[in-house]
Amino acid sequence: MTTTQSILNGDRLALARLLTKIENNAPEGRDALIELFPHTGKAHLIGVTGAPGTGKSSLVNQLALHYRKVEDKKIAILAVDPSSPFTGGAVLGDRVRMRDLSGDEKVFIRSMATRGSLGGLAQSTANMTQAFDAAGFDMVIVETVGAGQSEVDIARLAHTTLVVEAPGLGDEIQAIKAGILEIADILVVNKGDRPGVENTEKALKSMLELAHPTERIFRHHGVAMKAETPKQNTNKNLWIPPIQRTISTEGVGISELADLIAKHATHLRSGEGWSARERIRLQVEIEALIQESLMNQFRQDTSKEKYDEVFEKVFQRNISPWEAVKMLMNGRLK
Amino acid sequence: MAEKKIRVLVAKPGLDGHDRGAKVVARALRDAGMEVIYTGLRQTPEMIAEAALQEDVDVVGLSVLSGAHMALAPRIMELLHANGQTHVKVFIGGIIPDEDLIRLKEMGVTGVYGPGASTDDIIRDIQETVTG
Numbered sequence: 001m002t003t004t005q006s007i008l009n010g011d012r013l014a015l016a017r018l019l020t021k022i023e024n025n026a027p028e029g030r031d032a033l034i035e036l037f038p039h040t041g042k043a044h045l046i047g048v049t050g051a052p053g054t055g056k057s058s059l060v061n062q063l064a065l066h067y068r069k070v071e072d073k074k075i076a077i078l079a080v081d082p083s084s085p086f087t088g089g090a091v092l093g094d095r096v097r098m099r100d101l102s103g104d105e106k107v108f109i110r111s112m113a114t115r116g117s118l119g120g121l122a123q124s125t126a127n128m129t130q131a132f133d134a135a136g137f138d139m140v141i142v143e144t145v146g147a148g149q150s151e152v153d154i155a156r157l158a159h160t161t162l163v164v165e166a167p168g169l170g171d172e173i174q175a176i177k178a179g180i181l182e183i184a185d186i187l188v189v190n191k192g193d194r195p196g197v198e199n200t201e202k203a204l205k206s207m208l209e210l211a212h213p214t215e216r217i218f219r220h221h222g223v224a225m226k227a228e229t230p231k232q233n234t235n236k237n238l239w240i241p242p243i244q245r246t247i248s249t250e251g252v253g254i255s256e257l258a259d260l261i262a263k264h265a266t267h268l269r270s271g272e273g274w275s276a277r278e279r280i281r282l283q284v285e286i287e288a289l290i291q292e293s294l295m296n297q298f299r300q301d302t303s304k305e306k307y308d309e310v311f312e313k314v315f316q317r318n319i320s321p322w323e324a325v326k327m328l329m330n331g332r333l334k
Numbered sequence: 335m336a337e338k339k340i341r342v343l344v345a346k347p348g349l350d351g352h353d354r355g356a357k358v359v360a361r362a363l364r365d366a367g368m369e370v371i372y373t374g375l376r377q378t379p380e381m382i383a384e385a386a387l388q389e390d391v392d393v394v395g396l397s398v399l400s401g402a403h404m405a406l407a408p409r410i411m412e413l414l415h416a417n418g419q420t421h422v423k424v425f426i427g428g429i430i431p432d433e434d435l436i437r438l439k440e441m442g443v444t445g446v447y448g449p450g451a452s453t454d455d456i457i458r459d460i461q462e463t464v465t466g
């Protein structure tokens with residue numbers, strides 16, 4: 001049986017191995033994805049991000065439990081943690097908080113390290129969610145830490161992005177600075193049992209009031225969104241990110257959160273939102289692949305000797321980098 | 335570009351509540367450039383085999399203090415094999431009597447380490463068995 005067939009049949013080992021190939025950017029991974037692509041486009045992709053230790057994994061655990069018990073949905077979880085910039089290694093510890101999910105055939109948890117390259121991470125994350133989607137998972141939940149560019153890139157993948165805050169970390173201001181609220185469809189204030197929840201909630205509310213809702217949606221996915229999104233700024237299509245308080249260690253607020261996620265999906269589907277996000281995601285992916293292909297082609301077409309020769313001229317200040325590129329591109333550059 | 339990393343599941347089966355040793359090893363493996371999936375305390379053999387499958391690891395590292403290694407190790411290997419993960423290498427560290435060392439190896443455990451073992455040895459052995 002081919003990898004594709006095995007995956008469509010729900011073979012978990014085949015899926016696990018494909019995920020590795022995708023992560024390693026191996027050609028077999030790409031070949032399988034070509035065959036699997038027609039089977040994608042059904043899953044609801046949910047991004048969960050926020051500062052370290054806010055309770056993202058605990059929340060994902062509870063959400064997945066809820067979806068299993070109440071809605072019998074098939075759930076995939078991709079938990080992304082940073083690689084050490086010094087050694088390239090990583091300790092991926094999100095599973096520790098997800099032990100309630102073990103023993104359930106309809107849950108698949110995969111841990112992933114960022115492995116340094118930003119663009120590459122977004123690409124492999126996108127491709128891994130496609131594999132889950134094709135394998136028939138109804139929900140694909142992607143957990144990422146922090147508030148950097150990689151989180152924004154990964155949020156672009158999701159139909160619904162949850163930003164998780166918690167009291168007592170002193171990170172409200174930081175999150176706001178980093179623009180993480182810009183990507184939130186739903187704000188979760190976790191650790192609702194801790195002192196200071198009211199303050200965290202208040203800070204978030206006032207931030208949301210400051211942000212102009214219409215503009216927020218338009219900036220949501222950056223430049224491409226502006227160009228491609230059909231007009232969305234009618235009042236009925238305006239989504240104001242709700243704030244949900246949770247206690248992930250006890251399961252409090254989880255069914256309310258699941259309701260909000262469902263409401264957001266309905267909202268996206270009732271307007272152009274869902275397809276707009278699909279478009280953005282696929283455009284980002286195609287553009288990344290174009291860049292990669294052009295670069296590979298360039299490397300194939302250009303000998304190292306030629307490159308070094310031209311580079312030396314730049315280094316000696318005989319020609320500018322721009323002239324060097326023109327030379328190396330052999331007239332292919334207008 | 336294709337970038338292969340050694341992926342290791344570090345698990346702590348059994349009922350005792352100490353995972354200091356497991357954490358030390360996990361960090362050492364990370365510092366050697368490996369990707370370590372850490373699953374925490376009180377893992378059943380079923381949980382360990384399931385995680386090893388989902389994570390498509392090359393190595394399962396078990397930290398045992400409870401003396402239950404002679405029961406746990408073969409059960410975990412059996413489950414790994416049943417899942418089709420015959421290539422996965424199992425390493426065990428902990429308080430293990432000398433006579434058990436040999437028996438574990440006979441059962442197919444790749445590496446067994448007592449309390450005095452250095453993390454450098456463990457790292458070297460893993461690198462050799464996975465890439466060598």
Ligand SMILES: Nc1nc2c(ncn2[C@@H]2O[C@H](COP(=O)(O)OP(=O)(O)OP(=O)(O)O)[C@@H](O)[C@H]2O)c(=O)[nH]1
Pocket residue numbers: 051052053054055056057058059094097145190191192193194246247248249250
């Ligand atoms: N009091 C309280 N503690 C919580 C709650 N949710 C999570 N925690 C605790 O917060 C700590 C971090 O939880 P995680 O779920 O690992 O948080 P995370 O955001 O996934 O952490 P990273 O992945 O390391 O960024 C753990 O000790 C949890 O038990 C909550 O609602 N209330």
Ligand SMILES: [Mg+2]
Pocket residue numbers: 056057058093094143
């Ligand atoms: Mg986490």
